[in-house]
Amino acid sequence: MLAPSSAGFRRLLPLLQPHRRTLLAGGLCMLVFVACWPLLAWLAGQLIPAIGAGNFGRVLRVIGLALSVFMLQKLAQFGQDTLLAGPALQVSQELRRRLFARLQRLDFAALEKLSAGDLTYRLTEDADRVGEVIYKTIQDTTPSALQLVVVFGYMVWLDWKLSLGTLLLAPLVAVLVSLFGARVMGAAERSQKQVSELASLLAEAIGGLPLVRAFAAEPWLQQRFETEIDLHRRARYRTQRLLALQYPVVGFLEAAGILAVLLMGAARIQSGDLTGQGFSSYVAALLMLIDPISHLTTNFNEFQQGQASLRRLRQIEQEAVEP
Template sequence: MRYAQLLRFITPHRNTLLLVVVLLLAGTAANLANPLFAGQLTEVLLAEPGSATLPVGVILAAWLALLVVRAALGVGSSYLVGSTGALMAAELRGRVYEHMQILPLAWHQQRKQGDVLSLLSNDAESISRFVTNTVVQLLPQLLTLAFAFAVMAWLDPLIALVAALLLPAYTIVAKLLGRRIRPLSRAWIESWSGLVALVNENLGLLPVLKAFAREPLESGRFAARNRELLDVSRKEIWLYSLLSPAVGLLAGAGALLLLWLGIRHLQSGHLQAADLVTLLLYVMLLTGPLSALAGVYGQVMHARGAAERLLSFFGERPEPLGQGGRVLQQVAGRIEFRDVSFAYPGRPPVLKRFNLTIEAGETVALTGPNGAGKSTLVHLLMRFIEPDAGCILLDGVDIAEAELGSLRRQIGLVAQNTLLLNGTVAENIAYGQPHATLEEMKKAAKAARAEEFIEHLPDGYATVIGDQGVKLSGGQRQRLSLARTLLKDPPVLVLDEATAMFDPEGEASFIEECHELLRQRTVILITHRPASLALADRVVQVVPADRKP
């Protein structure tokens, strides 16, 4: 993994992060001065009356000033760390979402939504926290260690040497516990993703769930997933709870050993009382950085897992947008499938050397058994997926050479599974044409025969229709979807089982109304219903690839 790739998300904030480091180093320097003041005060208090070089009041006043400066530096660094971390997380989430939008539809179909949502939330936050709370604050901790050891070596080289010899013990403990955090971090992400995916699935299937009275079963499934997440969380928390205290315990034991040595040196006359106080305070200062550095190892393991997932995600190839390709203007609509073959990964071929020509302005109905590849043809035409062999031509232009956005603007798709926004009627109709006027929306709604029911809604075009249009009937959702498609006035129109939600009377009305809509367009109908076949100039039977000679 090339972790340097993630630097591009950090580089824009390098000046702010540098300022944070400077403030933290200044605060650390102020903190490191505390033992010096304590030693100086001890020396004054133990000195003979009248022999002190500085009055106690002066030392205390200077010490107070130092504490004020340190507090101010702490406020500034804490604010910058928090705000920069939040900004980095927001930007990283934005990059993840942007990349998510340009990945092929097949990529999304092969992933659990929980995994995708985890990239946006947990992994983006983990990286930003690691940079701001771990990497940036590492330098002050190292400075504390270096300065403390330097002063200790100046005051008593033997004690400094013993302290240095204890460091490998802290490192071994941190590594032994820290290396177990990474697999637990990965397991936590997987458990969390599974839980989110389950909730998302249940919310989408809520009417089915209630219709079959499956609430107890689904509650049990959720409880099992929740327990699994809890178990992993407890294990991870246990290791984190052990890590810093274990190193802290070792550091405390080491401090007592150094205290014993210091007392021996004081008793033998090799060390002054004031120097012993200063030395012991620096020994105590060492325990904080050692515990923090032990925690760093676990945080590195946690961030490493997040970084690997993000790098793998950003390494996914986006849709071939055809930048620099031919920009399609208003096409006539002649479509040709030429020797097209396609198979979904790990499955038998759906299409094998398929050929079909649809003339401009012609309405063609595609029929055939489920799984024959009718909807696959539409997905290939819109380049949601790419053929394994052969090519598709639109007005004689290979669509693989066309700029993707301009290609999709030529095609209007009304699918069987209507997808609507949790917004107003107007927002749904104008989704593909956000600058459309209300009059243009009304014209599209009238053409789709949706105007009548819209006018009877509580707030008309401003009515909020709920998640996936739950406040509308199936037929109303279908008409709203058709109005959304007609607003962009595509020269090629695809109706994929568009009448599946209608009863016979509604279907007859829809078909009668569609005659006007289909004029001067190339239309592909995917249907099994005889009434809808009457709209077609030609009916094409799509034969499954495994039945072809």
Template sequence: METFQRLFTMARRYYARFIFAAICMIVAGGLQSALPLIAKPAIDEIFMSKNIAALKWIPLAVIAIFLFKGLANYGQTILMSSIGLRIVTDLRNKLYERIQEQSLSFFAEHPTGLLMARITNDVQSVQTASSEAITALVKDTFMLICLVGVIFYTDWKLALIAMVVFPLTIYPISRFGKKMRKVTTSSQVTMGTLNSFLQETISGTRIVKAFCMEKYENVRFAAENERLFKFSMKAVSVNAISSPLMDFLGGLGIAAVIFYGGYNVVQGNSTPGTFFSFIAAMLMLYEPIKRLTNINNTINQGIAGADRIFSIIDLSPDIKDKPGAVALPPVSRGIDIENVTFCYETTPV
């Protein structure tokens, strides 16, 4: 939670852009939710009642919905991408500045490849979470609310049947999110180790060849690469199982709705337009739920990356200037070193 608050603090300076982006997302989500409402008059008035007037305005309404939805999607994509990229730029600058402030002992404890992974891979995961995931989170949440309103407006009894499935989705979303965050952390740590290994072996190629250590280094690299493969496959497995599970749970709700709604149509208690409007809203309802499941995984990946970034930013340099230290003037004639000794532990050199 603390990491999320720190990222939110960094994003707060761009609140004006986010407000306009949120408006675009709300418009896009609302217009998408309006499509099921068009299904009822389209079926009842055009196909059942043969109403010519409805045949004129319904296609125009569909065109208008898709036109303005496209414009809203374009606006929110541009605005949220600029926010995400700006946050990442600021974060990368802070991280690099903090690394430059550290003493040599810091670089001895933190391999080059590990630091490169922080600046590249971890920052990229934060960008994805702060732009794409947040965009989908806001838009899909609003769309979800609108679609729930549509199905209750269309047939509240059918809506109650469909809502029985929703509580079943809460546990998988929470469970997969925690699992994804843990796997992502392990994967990124392994990637940093692999980068460090590559940097050391490639820069030290002459030493490797001088001691005929090619086969030994190949074995080491293969072992680290295999570890990365296993962690990557765990992440793929978590993502892969979440979508089919949501499909199955959604299928249970849709099957119950088709049975009860179809029975009402056969008995004359409902119209085909009402039924298909409800089904359309139901099908659209489960799509944002599925995306929110994947977004939860993406956000956890971003938070895991941000945790590792802030762990570097929060490090204080070992060597600092004392308060009130005198600034040295520019050196013009060189530096004289007197009475200075150097040793390895207790052995003078």
């Protein structure tokens, strides 16, 4: 997610360096959180056959172990989320501080090109979105990616041939997410531009209301405002329509993949290459992949929108300053 881009997300990494200790503590909690997933999948493989056999004592022991692992995992998740929130908010604050300091030194010719409403939106909404992307990348995207790697590694250990068949679907999902993400970023840029223009119009209108009334220009101002909010609605609708299309397509592919794995698993059990207990653990691990895939898809879309916001903030840095 922090690949090189014109927005320059990698240039924000030095802002995280003062928080190395906090990030390290959060990272340790993250590792504990991720390590619990294959253990839970293994316990599921022990539990399902015990339920089928009616072995109440074994079911009780496995459930007790599973609850203990869940408790440990949730404590680690709490530590991860709370420890990693601080650095992300600090980066957003530092970014605002630097941009505001530069804003005060901008050349007057550059200031004339930027309206007050536009600058206000960039230093509030755009900066907030960038901070949210940084937080989601550290707190959600990274553990989701690690969960995918660890759980899929466990699936390979259980049955590499079945895992190879599962892996064939991954490139198709990745390509679709990438294509949708690129279109979402373009739509988000247009939407943010419309919000910025709307904020600029509101700032000018509120400040100039006495003059508008003096010249009886209320109908003209109302018409201009209605045009801006209609353009904003259209831009937002295009973004939401893309997101609405993406989730059913990716969800259908996930469902088709799970059904295909069940079919292949039945064939592997019939041939004697996989036990019922092993397949129970495999299916549990497979279901554990759905949530991180969904999170990565959502976060990628938010990352694309964050790129658009960061690009708008970087434009302030590119303006000329007074000597």
